[in-house]
Amino acid sequence: MSDKRRVVITGMGALSALGATTRELWEGLLANRSGVRRVQRLVDSGITVTSGGEVDAVSPENVERDHEIANRAIDDALAESKRDAAACGFIWSTGLDTFQMGPEGFVHRSAGRCFSNLASRFSCPKRMIASACASGTQAVGEAFRLIRQGQVEACVAGGSSVMLTPFYLIGFAGLQAVAVDNGDDPSLACRPFDKKRKGFALADGAGAMVLESVESARERGAKILAEVIGFGMSQDAFDLNRPCDDGAGAELCMRRALADAELMTEEIDAVNAHATATYSGDLAEAAALRKLFANRWREVPVSGAKGAIGHAMAAAGVLETIVAAQTCATGIVPPTVNLHHVDEGCELDHVIGEPRDVNAQTVLSVSFGMGGQNAAVILKRGSNG
């Protein structure tokens, strides 16, 4: 790594079902609290899925909601970093097109147009990432790669998603991927790795990070929140709707991230899991992690955020990378909200019920997209020294 530039995170912003700041996200997770709830407009629409991760900070009535949510997270990250957008590249995912009802009828909102509007205040490169649920993590990884190669000094990376609509809920229900409403406490809708899991809760959200070279951060006197040290991608090449049972594609991308970081598995202190709470997804992920850590798999704490914030699609990976950065900074691994009884086949060293202080300094954060794109990044505790 000596001939490669080091890349650090100097700003973060998050809007999720747990609140409109990174602090609310982190404190909600530490409190083992779920922000997923029954959403009245979904109940009113009469569909079978009525729970989700709603972002309250921007009204659902706001037709510019996709821009607003993204810009709030971006502005928070830039403010924390004290960087100007014009001095940063922009590697971002705005997820999928949305189809909704507007004041004058059916409205198609293009994710590409949303990206172009968001990108207007940034410098090159401006890349729109499209890897389904792996997009947010890939955005962080691509920004890391570009800065490390010296192509750019700093980037804002992340993703945003506004998909908590009947259109997508009916679509994902058809794939049996989301938890349908059966009268349960809606905050329990998403139960990663649990015996009672029944799919994810769809969510809106946005997460943004400012990444820059360590030289740039030191020169500016910026506070270093964490360091990005590795990135890996892979494709399952197996099935459009489900991962291979043994998690081979997921394992491959994690091994690539480790190789990129020049680390051994023994040097990973904790894992921020994708943890969608789908039946096959959780089994495959657990299998991949057991293979990756071999005889150490009972000793590496694993935590996932989707039980608390739902699945924010293009934003999911970066929101979870923000959680991983907080773990690096504090050493604390938050619990997997709603995990009570680990399902057979999902055995790992799960953090259940309360946070665990293990002085974690190096964290692996992973995302696995529908269609089989897998992304992993490795973060390390930041140091201004």
Add this chain to the structure above:
Amino acid sequence: MVYLVAATQEDDLAKVRAQRPELWRQVRRYNKPVQLALAAADEVMRFANDPSTAAVISLAPCQPGSADLYRWGHVVTSGMASGTLGNLRMNPTQTLHAVDNLAMSAFAIAHRNHAYCLGLGGAAGQAWCGIEAVHERLDAGPEEEALLMAGDQEAADDEAPGLGVALLFCTRAQPLQPSNRIVRLVSISRSPAIVDAVPHAANGLAALLSSIAQHRNGLMSYVVPPAHTDGFSNVIVSLEIS
């Protein structure tokens, strides 16, 4: 060094269906932009040394390219207005049409490709980011070949014209198929400019290929027409043709 070794365009799915029935069986359930991108990719990968190890960079459609999905959007929003959503069930195939990385995933499954992949979204001018990514990846990454593919459609209508484009790059000098000339990708440069872009995933790459076909041997500086840029920059693709 990065060389363009194969390139093709596809705009006729009826021909694909008639002449490549095996491919058609694989792609028939997808939407038209994805079918066209995959048909073009299938053609250029005949010239790849190993399709399973090539880096894959795929552009999502810029236009709302699935007529089925667009119709479904109307069904859902009408159902919302009339309060009759409860009984609606969406065909899972149509859910797939919404997925931004569908062509990349389908390609990976068909070619058992586990390599590095980059899906670029449906914003204007991402094709040039794709070429930049090819250059970066083949310069620094472990891959020796990279596929760049795109498909798009003028409108979300079954009859609307569409176009698929695929380009195969390699780190070793080989003649560009089918032209038999050596085409080296030298650089991509940008300068800031505010211009009127017309979002389309495939048109820009098709225009580049036409320009290469018409150019005599020697250095070529291809100035990307404003309509094919991202709206924020002038782009010049420099190539050496011999």
